Amino acid sequence: MTKNEAFYINLGSMTTAVRAKEALEKNGYKSTVGKTGTASGCSWGVWVKEATRAEVIDFIRREGIHV
């Protein structure tokens, strides 16, 4: 995946997704909150672009958010 492709990270609740988006934005990442269908109904996460999935997941974990 290149840095120009947007990717989605599933985080569970809307509150967690919003928390992650806020932390990402404060640190210069471009993100938006999104929702996806799951086996248990639906789940919230963040769409991120201009970054790599690995670095974003690492960042989110360092913020104390479970991914």
Add this chain to the structure above:
Amino acid sequence: MIYMDNSATSFPKPECVRQAVFDSFDKYYANPGRSSHSAAVNTAMEIYKSREAVARLVNTSSENVVFTYNATYALNSAIFGTVGDGARVVTSLYEHNSVLRPLWRLEKEKGVKVSFIKPCTPDKTVTAADFEKIVKTSKKPEVLVLTHTSNVTGYKLPVKELGEICRRENILFILDASQGLGTSEIDMEELCVDILCSSGHKGLYGISGSGFMAFSRKNTLTPRPLVLGGSGVLSREKDMPEALPERLEAGTLGVAGVLSIRAGIEYIESIGLQEISRRTRSIRRYLLEGLSVIPSLELISPEINADSIILFNSKKRSCEETAFELDRSGVAVRAGLHCAPLAHELLNTPNGAVRISVSHFNTFAECDEVLKILSHMA
């Protein structure tokens, strides 16, 4: 109207609170946590900032802030959600019915044993020693539910001392902070509080229909939800999600109320909690000194180190008559039992009393006017 009923709900509200409510019509109108379009996410972001504001105020993390519709809803959620069948619960005689009635219901239906910390001092204050006596019995309590500040007299209970006992003895500590927040520093970590419940429309200047519960940073509780319904997540599951705050926020949030709480907290932060407290206390002290020289009035617990409340009775009229006469003269106060019947029993005011509750918006000129009216009423 001279408004001195701020313990019921505060008035006036700061301009930023009014603006926050209008913003819920104009900018943050979409349902947070349901749809994922931009308007819904924008509202969700504002709700999250409100969680952050509450978390900052009481020292917890933002995900542990659950918005409710008032303090009663928050206290019911905390009590019914955590107190197990047959549990032993301790509380005080200063509690509001939003604590007493849920506990009495549990006592009646679930075999919960409720005991009260009995003040042994002449000034009817609660001491850590009184609580220790209960803790040291063979049947150690599992839960303490306590008010931070009496809504009847303004008396501040020894929350830190009792909280430390709870922490030491592994007793769940639920604090009703409805009357203290906004004038007192309330740090959940420092006070060893597990769940804090509060209204948003009193000392925090939010609108009526707003409140919240806050769980401590180290929370491991998954309370049984009082209300079940849509959560915007895990919709095929038959129960509410495990994670806070969604677990306890079934249904659409009251966005206007939530935003108003944040605006109120930011207003407090802009002035400074200590300055608000100092100003409120000086207004109260001025009024108290004036009331103390009116011979027809009896001040109740005037020695209490309160921020905003004065309780009194007329020697010639019932409390309701006094409040009625004050209202006719343009002064709003509250008479009666203030939904805290046991506190009035303790204070030996079985027929109630008149409560004046000021805010930092009140002026010394308003105090002079109230004192003049009460002097003439005598």
